Amino acid sequence: MVEWKEIYFPHLSELARKYLPITATSTPSERLFSDTGNHISIRRTRLDPNLLRRMIFLKRNMNVLDIFPPSEI
Numbered sequence: 001m002v003e004w005k006e007i008y009f010p011h012l013s014e015l016a017r018k019y020l021p022i023t024a025t026s027t028p029s030e031r032l033f034s035d036t037g038n039h040i041s042i043r044r045t046r047l048d049p050n051l052l053r054r055m056i057f058l059k060r061n062m063n064v065l066d067i068f069p070p071s072e073i
Contacts (some may be wrong), residue, residue, distance in 0.1 A: 032056070035056055035059060035060070036052070036056055039055055039056070040052070
């Protein structure tokens, strides 16, 4: 079935199919759920959701933010 977008924008439609495909893997989201699950446990049921978001953010971006630079021995 041909969509109206393909009729009016054939080149754009072709470029979109080539460069904007939907990824077939869900690995990044699975890792995020796994990381979150590691922080939430029976003993941490009252953990503030905002604190948890910050913890996960920091864990995921530690290497980008240089929060814990390598120590010099």
